[in-house]
Amino acid sequence: MNENEKRLLTAVEERIQSFHQKAEADPYRLNYHLLPPIGLLNDPNGLSFFKGRYHFFYQWNPLEESHGAKFWGHYSSEDLATWRHEPIALVPSEWYERNGCYSGSAVVSDDHLFLFYTGNVKNDAGERETYQCLAVSEDGVHFEKKGPVITLPEGFTAHFRDPKVWKRGATWHMVIGAQTSEGAGAVVLYTSDDLYRWNYKGIIAGAGRDALGGYMWECPDLLEFDEGDVLLISPQGIEPEEDRYQNLFQSGYMTGALDVDSSRFSHGDFSELDKGFDFYAPQTMTDEAGRRILVAWMGMTDSQEPYHPTLNYHWIHALTIPRELELKDGVVLQRPVNELKKLRAGAFSVRSKELLAGEKWKFEGMGVESKELIIDVLKAGSFSIRLRNEAEIHYDCQKGRVTLTRRRLDDGSTERRRVDVSRVQKLHLFLDHSSLELFLNDGEHVLTARYFPRVSDDSIIFHSKENVMFSVEAYTLRSNLNVHS
Template structure:
């Protein structure tokens, strides 16, 4: 570790200690989600299972609740329930990353763990430079930076970042999110035999390809995965205009399903599909574990005009990661379901069988709380609509006449209702995770998902049901994640 890197790391640990009590006293602090110990969290990075341990890195600004020069924070676990806060993985200490160690990925090779990331540099004249960089570890905890391995290719602006690396057919491949010199978003493919020298194979998706018309000015956080024999390109495009029920967040996240010809670098794909229909979801990344599961984390937040109005800022922290979700493909639709390991957090089950709602607001004894899981099965809605109101601050509404599902919450800035809506041919099942200040709603076993932060009254733990409907209902309280915090590793006594 260089002297400057050691200085930045120690300053970050001092910031954690300085605000530790203030952060932990926040009643909106989440129970079963990964959060920053202080400051701002955004993109999940470097998701990997290495030597049997799951590693989750994340973009992190420890010094402010706004965006700035990013570090990589680091958590690890062997079971997704008992976590360890590891030492800081990356700090922006070198010339090629002085304004931030931006997003990237991780792979294991020959017993070592490799972190690929983007070094961000902002020059005094307002221009930007970008470098794709790598750091290496023998134990998955302590990393040695090897510096840049790829400079900016011709044809792109310095908005060229977020390398995702994987092994396929005896070769390493990497996809990077990009902006072309004419201001169009794209995903660019590279290959390498030794992870040191990389060859540009070309753009695999972007405006003007596969019939795609104008589609944003920058594509972030690309991720190419294989589900059910098909190639799925996850990407987060910036600059899409709202259209019907689509693209109502400032930035979007979604996917294209198709087939990538690795020899010709041609990706034939279908239309773009949003992967989450809520308010607070961006920059998802996946990895495959030793059980063969493709697991996704997303950033449960977004950069928009409401970001600075979240009440957690008063307690010196903001944002979290989503729950881990297992992905599957049904036709050309990606389904998401909460990881099975989360069931071990359940306690104090409450059941109601063959519920018949009569239209008025109904609250069930024992079905309340701020940190709970709800499961509704065999749902049948007779007519009109079916609603669930969460702590009088947010509401899920299924309109069976229009065949639409909506999530409504109060805007952080104005306090006025705002909604996100998607088409839904029918409603048969719901799994709902409520944390102290978040909602993750899985519709029809993950056909659609709504993710949102919300900030209800701390005294209100009511859950109220409305409409004419039939269903079976189960509710569990959920325990906190167990996180081991090693102050000795921080160098703070």
């Protein structure tokens, strides 16, 4: 360990000592989502399964509650339900990463865990430099840095980052998010036989060739399903269009086919993965069972970020719950992973509840924090569910539309996100102390949001506009942490 790394780790340790208790005391601290102990978390990184454990790393600035020189924080788990916090995996201590060990991915080869990440540098002239770097581990916890394995090719600005590596046949492939010299977002492809030497293959998507546009495409991920390939991207610079692209930055996918020889990803249109407010930079992994698991940053770098009440408690942001993906008829479906059932403690259910037009019903019996609710709609009609008087889910049966509203943190106004759903049959809702994730009709649509209700308000109120009947199955969810570092 060099002196720089020692100095940074000592500073982090001191800061954790000073603020961790305060962070833990925050009533908005989440119970079953992965969080930074203190400081700022953003993208999930390096999702992998190695030596019997899942490994989720995350972009972390432990030295401030703002964006800066990122570290890689690290959680591991046997079962995707309970987690232990591991020692910091990457510290931005070398010249090629001095302004951050930025996002990247992990693969297992020869009994070692290989991390690929972007070394972010602001040089003395104030210009950005970027290096795609490698670090290798035998035990999955301690990493040896191998330094840069890819430098910036011709034709791109230094917005060139977020390597995602996977194996196709016998060859390693890597996609990287990029901005062309002309200022267009793009995804580029590299291949390698040994994970150390990489060959540039070309631009597979974007670069002004796609209708989507955008000035930078971050965090690409290429997923192979039986039905076809899916390219995930987090494009920046997309203008809002009716109900689409409402957040500052988007995250979504295009289905198609990657042809490595011609270095082209032929594909259809871009669809957003999550229509809520707080969802960005998703990453996936394939586990031993062949499941495709996705986790995203349950946050956004937008104008509301500086108003998060958790900043007073020295932490900000979290990861979403892990979701299993399925590609069906060209659509990516997302469902909470089954293992989350292990967190279920107390259960409570209400069968065949009928509400007449105009009736209100308060769901009572178990409080509201850290809950999972499965609502089966038995007789459809328009209704709304008001969550702790701070957020609301509204279903308009005639228009076939679900709207999620919440109060903005900066000016207190109400903002909304909408999806078209011809018939709502099931709402699967994950509520944590300051977050909600709503899965509609078994993952046809997902809406994710942070929200900050009055702490003492634990009301869930159903309000029917027309006659409706539904059943509710509810569970209290336990904490997902079994060991603290």
